[in-house]
Amino acid sequence: MNLKGYFKESYTELIHKVTWPTWTELQNSGVLVLVATLIIAIIVAIMDLGFSRIMQFIYSLLY
Helix, strand or coil, rough: HHCCCCCCHHHHHHHHCCCCCCCHHHHHHHCCCCHHHHHHHHHHHHHHHHHHHHHHHHHHHHH
């Protein structure tokens, strides 16, 4: 297959075979990603704070 044929088939597939999401679906997905990211960030921050406190306690026992 030559390069011209590749681009022609790629264009045809993008136009006729791909189902593109609606604007509402995109917004819902964006909100879902934002909420999931915030939840994961909060969990990681809590874990970081917890481990920091644990390490401070262990270091205080040693020194």
